[in-house]
Amino acid sequence: MTLLVMKFGGTSVADLARIENAAGKVAREVARGHDVIVIVSAMAGETNKLVGWVNQTSPFYDAREYDAVVSSGENVTAGLMALRLQEMGIPARSWQGWQVPLLTTSAHGAARIEEIPRANIDRKFAEGMKVAVVAGFQGVSPEGRITTLGRGGSDTSAVAFAAAFGAERCDIYTDVDGVYTTDPRITRKARKLDRIAYEEMLELASLGARVLQTRSVELAMRYKVRLRVLSSFEEVDDTSGTLVCDEEEIMESNVVAGVAHSRDEAKMTLISVADRPGVAAAIFGPLAEAGVNVDMIVQNISEEGRTDMTFSCPVDQVARAERAIVAARDEGRIQFADLVADTEVAKVSVVGIGMRSHSGVAARMFAALAAEGINIKVITTSEIKISVLIDRKYMELAVQALHDAFALDRAG
Amino acid sequence: MTLLVMKFGGTSVADLARIENAAGKVAREVARGHDVIVIVSAMAGETNKLVGWVNQTSPFYDAREYDAVVSSGENVTAGLMALRLQEMGIPARSWQGWQVPLLTTSAHGAARIEEIPRANIDRKFAEGMKVAVVAGFQGVSPEGRITTLGRGGSDTSAVAFAAAFGAERCDIYTDVDGVYTTDPRITRKARKLDRIAYEEMLELASLGARVLQTRSVELAMRYKVRLRVLSSFEEVDDTSGTLVCDEEEIMESNVVAGVAHSRDEAKMTLISVADRPGVAAAIFGPLAEAGVNVDMIVQNISEEGRTDMTFSCPVDQVARAERAIVAARDEGRIQFADLVADTEVAKVSVVGIGMRSHSGVAARMFAALAAEGINIKVITTSEIKISVLIDRKYMELAVQALHDAFALDRAG
Numbered sequence: 001m002t003l004l005v006m007k008f009g010g011t012s013v014a015d016l017a018r019i020e021n022a023a024g025k026v027a028r029e030v031a032r033g034h035d036v037i038v039i040v041s042a043m044a045g046e047t048n049k050l051v052g053w054v055n056q057t058s059p060f061y062d063a064r065e066y067d068a069v070v071s072s073g074e075n076v077t078a079g080l081m082a083l084r085l086q087e088m089g090i091p092a093r094s095w096q097g098w099q100v101p102l103l104t105t106s107a108h109g110a111a112r113i114e115e116i117p118r119a120n121i122d123r124k125f126a127e128g129m130k131v132a133v134v135a136g137f138q139g140v141s142p143e144g145r146i147t148t149l150g151r152g153g154s155d156t157s158a159v160a161f162a163a164a165f166g167a168e169r170c171d172i173y174t175d176v177d178g179v180y181t182t183d184p185r186i187t188r189k190a191r192k193l194d195r196i197a198y199e200e201m202l203e204l205a206s207l208g209a210r211v212l213q214t215r216s217v218e219l220a221m222r223y224k225v226r227l228r229v230l231s232s233f234e235e236v237d238d239t240s241g242t243l244v245c246d247e248e249e250i251m252e253s254n255v256v257a258g259v260a261h262s263r264d265e266a267k268m269t270l271i272s273v274a275d276r277p278g279v280a281a282a283i284f285g286p287l288a289e290a291g292v293n294v295d296m297i298v299q300n301i302s303e304e305g306r307t308d309m310t311f312s313c314p315v316d317q318v319a320r321a322e323r324a325i326v327a328a329r330d331e332g333r334i335q336f337a338d339l340v341a342d343t344e345v346a347k348v349s350v351v352g353i354g355m356r357s358h359s360g361v362a363a364r365m366f367a368a369l370a371a372e373g374i375n376i377k378v379i380t381t382s383e384i385k386i387s388v389l390i391d392r393k394y395m396e397l398a399v400q401a402l403h404d405a406f407a408l409d410r411a412g
Numbered sequence: 413m414t415l416l417v418m419k420f421g422g423t424s425v426a427d428l429a430r431i432e433n434a435a436g437k438v439a440r441e442v443a444r445g446h447d448v449i450v451i452v453s454a455m456a457g458e459t460n461k462l463v464g465w466v467n468q469t470s471p472f473y474d475a476r477e478y479d480a481v482v483s484s485g486e487n488v489t490a491g492l493m494a495l496r497l498q499e500m501g502i503p504a505r506s507w508q509g510w511q512v513p514l515l516t517t518s519a520h521g522a523a524r525i526e527e528i529p530r531a532n533i534d535r536k537f538a539e540g541m542k543v544a545v546v547a548g549f550q551g552v553s554p555e556g557r558i559t560t561l562g563r564g565g566s567d568t569s570a571v572a573f574a575a576a577f578g579a580e581r582c583d584i585y586t587d588v589d590g591v592y593t594t595d596p597r598i599t600r601k602a603r604k605l606d607r608i609a610y611e612e613m614l615e616l617a618s619l620g621a622r623v624l625q626t627r628s629v630e631l632a633m634r635y636k637v638r639l640r641v642l643s644s645f646e647e648v649d650d651t652s653g654t655l656v657c658d659e660e661e662i663m664e665s666n667v668v669a670g671v672a673h674s675r676d677e678a679k680m681t682l683i684s685v686a687d688r689p690g691v692a693a694a695i696f697g698p699l700a701e702a703g704v705n706v707d708m709i710v711q712n713i714s715e716e717g718r719t720d721m722t723f724s725c726p727v728d729q730v731a732r733a734e735r736a737i738v739a740a741r742d743e744g745r746i747q748f749a750d751l752v753a754d755t756e757v758a759k760v761s762v763v764g765i766g767m768r769s770h771s772g773v774a775a776r777m778f779a780a781l782a783a784e785g786i787n788i789k790v791i792t793t794s795e796i797k798i799s800v801l802i803d804r805k806y807m808e809l810a811v812q813a814l815h816d817a818f819a820l821d822r823a824g
Contacts, residue, residue, distance in 0.1 A: 016468055050488065056428055058495035065498070068506050069491035072484040076462065079481035083470035086477070094480050098510065099556060144511055 007158035010044035012232035042073025063108035074135035097138035104139035111147035152213025163223035177231035178242035181408035207260035255354035272337035290324035368405035419570035424644035426456035454485025475520035486547035509550035516551035523559035564625025575635035589643035590654035593820035619672035667766035684749035702736035780817035
């Protein structure tokens, strides 16, 4: 008897027909001999409705009450899914976070999972339950209050359950059929990957491929949980979707796994900054305090004690960033000649664990962009990715060119 | 420091504006020095939506999952109410049934309250909480599953909390401003009662005056909880609404407190039943098994070993009753010449604890009906009420005539 975790997101349980469809996928795994823990999100739209009510009631809300309200959507789905499975003749029951219990910290709205004691669910499996339907996204604090796990919380729940129960695999059912080499809306040559390494998925998730939340991939990597991303809306078999796994499970792969993009970036440059020790802290301290998510940072060489400092951030944070920097100057914390914002840029990245052992990836990337006449404004690199900022109008062209340059339409 | 329980029904918290209105009434009591336990229903329409989903998913549902799903509506209201009170500067927090905990039996869908331990809520009051907002209608079973209390469950929750915490009073806020001598839609002379005895309210509640559920009044009577019914939609003061209390608190009152009516009744008569010991059981046993709610029962005198047996039931149960009786005859359990159903009847009742000490109420009632030419088909009496079945088309006329005959437009 092996145990499987299956997670269904909001669009996969958006109405009763879709809950029935999802239940069919669970029934298939039960028929194959699995015990199953199903993690469900709220029906699409429900959480937004509840969040709207909270915001209208109390703009600076008590996060404990926010959690008590918004967690209710998952409870509804869990009960309905259990009922649907029972109708199919499968012994199933729903579990709310506090019933498991899924123990978390008290950081309401963004709680961290502390522990998932197995005793309650294991006892029910021993008594004949085949499916535990667990309300995702929620847990219970040491004070006995309901907590929620923040963005992507149901994915995180799913991975945590898979880790706690030693599941064979954690299947994330969603509205796409897997992880692609790039966004299929940008190039039809985009190819679904059969497998991808945790590290690659992490870079792709944080770079704008919205299939899985970063946090759940991190958790999966830490606990070696094999994650599979697949579609709720297609017939599935054992080869469906994309398996996110340890790189040792990936025999042969392209040097580059995929090309990611992020459209709504901005580039800001402080020109002629007085360059002295501590200047970077003096700039980025105030930005962090203002809640600006600084991504790339580039400092040019210093000439005659002055330098240019460039960073990127989401385009909708530019005004906030400008206010923070001007305020820091007015307080005498930094000096610079001018502040220039370019709000028409996008980020394009190539990602692949093969880059660790293959050289020349950067050169090939830059050559491909140059061949299209695309100017690179900022470059940053990590061990397994290279990112560039370019004019936004060239973003699709750049993605297509890089997809071709690394032959991503063909399996490695 | 005295404690008050305030309960708001579904129409009183139907949207955010109404929740704000209800919170204003709570704030007023806090300003007057009360600690308050607020019991809230689901926003009007929410519970029906959830029940509909359950029924569509599983017609013969697992009541444990039904409870897990439908209880979510109250949780949403409780959180929103707590947030609104906090916005008004009042220390408030929400409580779900399992957090209190409100301990119930395992009879899902119609659980009975076993105990409400005070420790958790008392500790929070001691720490400065002024208002505990409790999700009504729900509790938790010995197995740790969520239970619901059945119809009128939030009223029952409210009374149970008032009893457990020794509340000064339990205020039931609803969409009417009190208990009337009769239905104001039938006669404009209907007068709001300042006070009514538990026993009278019980008879009125079960006779079709839909202000309070029978069960909550029974509980209030048993634990001597002073209940006040009043409107969410009006300015209130200490004399608002109707106080449901012990008869000792009612100094002076009319012999008759009110006239109740029930429109959708049916009268069924088994003609020429073979009259022998056990015949009543042979008739009403099968009806009970079929789930028919038999109300009034009248047996005529027996002549030559045969009698007529008449009973009333809700009109929408007539077909079911006929099937049960015919089946009992076919099985040889009863014999009769004919079965006659009259589906055009209504029930009118006068109720008053003064009837215990005043004679002549029945005579005055029958005379008033006779003066209007209204024929009485069936009569039943109890210690504090007299009920008659009449042709439905005379129902309003009968109510008006009785209201006049007992001078209910004037306080006693």
